Amino acid sequence: MPQSGRGDGLQEGPPELRTERVAGEYDAATAATVDGLRTSGKPVTEAVAQILPFLDAPPAGLTAVLEGRRIAFAADPGSAARLDDITRKLLESR
Structure with a gap:
């Protein structure tokens, strides 16, 4: 299932409330890569x-x-x- 969001990896809002994340709409192969980054990536x-x-x-x-x-x-x-x-x-x- 595609992920949704701004597509630039940033959340809207004041800096103190933002978190790093990968966002956007992806095909199945890219979504699997993004899921891997979410679990293995470092803050x-x-x-x-x-x-x-x-x-x-x-x-x-x-x-x-x-x-x-x-x-x-x-x-x-x-x-x-x-x-x-x-x-x-x-x-x-x-």
Whole structure:
């Protein structure tokens, strides 16, 4: 059965009364994925708490964080430059 709502994942109302949720109308396959996210996803407050220490005191260089721990990764300079370009264009268009 399709889920209903605003479709943007946010509830209407004052910020102190809003909750994070996935809302919208979905086909059966997408609804199953959304249900999985509801059961396995983390509340935004918990996810943000895990990265805040890295934002408050950033380590040198590019950093990847998983479950509150800095993890190693292989950075591809070409991909990083493309992501930077796309991000800047998106921000400029807003």
